[in-house]
Amino acid sequence: MNAYLLGLLAGDGARYLGKNGRYMVWIDQQERNIKILERAKTILESLGFNVFFYPVPDNKKRVAVYSKKLFLEFEKMMENLADSFESLNQEDKKEFVSGFLDAEGTVTDRIVIYNSNIKLLESIKKFLENLGVVCYIYRFGKIFGIQVYQSNSKDILKSEIKSSIKLSRLSG
Numbered sequence: 730m731n732a733y734l735l736g737l738l739a740g741d742g743a744r745y746l747g748k749n750g751r752y753m754v755w756i757d758q759q760e761r762n763i764k765i766l767e768r769a770k771t772i773l774e775s776l777g778f779n780v781f782f783y784p785v786p787d788n789k790k791r792v793a794v795y796s797k798k799l800f801l802e803f804e805k806m807m808e809n810l811a812d813s814f815e816s817l818n819q820e821d822k823k824e825f826v827s828g829f830l831d832a833e834g835t836v837t838d839r840i841v842i843y844n845s846n847i848k849l850l851e852s853i854k855k856f857l858e859n860l861g862v863v864c865y866i867y868r869f870g871k872i873f874g875i876q877v878y879q880s881n882s883k884d885i886l887k888s889e890i891k892s893s894i895k896l897s898r899l900s901g
Contacts, residue, residue, distance in 0.1 A: 734772045781794070828893075860889050
């Protein structure tokens, strides 16, 4: 499975088993993040899936696939997300972080990746630190965030996590 897609699904993916026995996996994004969905659509199509792309309420778009195989892979990954991340090789971890950042991240004067799964965030933090990125985990209410704000660490992150659409918007 494509590691960028896994990261995107881990952050913004949803799954549903209908009463009719149909397995559905989807990702919603705001209109302003349409490039993220276009990338997801391209990846899913390259994996042989029939992809549906359509608008949903709240000014969002959805990429959806009816697939038992993808549903079960997604479900297995989500059982222990930190272990799933840890099992990836170095390059796939970079791709996973790229997709996860596109799903859960914000890029302003700092980079923050938000999520409630503290174990996953700790694993990602350790990985980023091994790349030379200085980062911290903070609590924001009920969720946590990995925060990167030092200029040199943002530069390292941008050079190492090359395929993130949100990071590509970072000036400098």
